[in-house]
Amino acid sequence: MAASPAAPLFPRKLAVALLALLACCFAGNHIAARIAFDNDTGVLLAILCRSGLTLLALAALLAWQRQPLSLPAGTRGWQVLLGLLIATQSLCLYSAVARIPVALALLVGNTFPILLALLGWALGGPRPTRRTALLMGLILCGLALALDVPARLRGGGADEPAWALGIALAFGAACVFACALWITDHKLAEVRGPVRSLLTLAIVFSSMLVAGLSGVMPAGLSVPGSSSGWLALASLVLLYGVAFTLLFVCVPRLNMAQNAPVMNIEPIATLVLGWALLGQQLSAMQLLGGALVIGAIVLLTYRKKG
Structure with missing residues (x-):
């Protein structure tokens, strides 16, 4: 059962460790998504599941x-808009993951604090203060x-269109997520967090189902073409579901105002997992x-x- 607002906070070390674990689960979800997409899984199907x-849950x-x-x-109207924005963010980010190295997609997607x-x-x-600027x-x-922009400007390789589209989708995800956070803070502050989370997920699920059945995104509901694809799809669903639900239950005790930056370990975990499981490597300059x-x-x- 979720802790009440008056529940005692976890010790700092436990809260940090738990948030780091959740960040790694979210990173693993994106790695599994890339494997699923490489095995013909539709983006809409992945988000739907x-x-x-x-x-x-x-x-x-x-x-x-x-x-x-x-x-x-x-x-009510703001809640519907929030759900549609999160659905769009999920679609953009997964579409970016399918096209460019996963760590780069998350780095671009994580620029939402600026936006x-x-x-x-x-x-x-x-x-914004001078420090913020x-x-x-x-x-x-x-x-x-990280995006190796100088080399890209000099180059013009065969992967350029896919790379540019992937970066644009990841940046679109960041823009949409920033709008969703602003609405959450300024228009839905009176809505209880559990209700907001549930309704947002319901809208995401419904919109993905409608988009898939309408045929607006060809092959969006394609099933995996191999056992590896099915395993990856099951893994991304499990990792995301466990991480989201655990975060939902424990957030009142995690002191997020102080500990939330720990979640930024996600791109690092994605980089390590992408190298280990996908063979995706970045240059020393990109790592810097x-x-x-x-x-x-x-x-x-x-x-x-x-």
């Missing part, structure tokens, strides 16, 4: 806790190195760029007091 299993938890699913007045800060400023929020610039420089991005994002997500 992933969200469906997690939805059932959360629904069972909420039913056990007997929590009502009512929404405060004026939030969230800029979005908040554009919509009347506080202007400096870290944003460092993230962009790191991305330029990735380290700059992750380090700057960690600093950016820490709230500086005073």
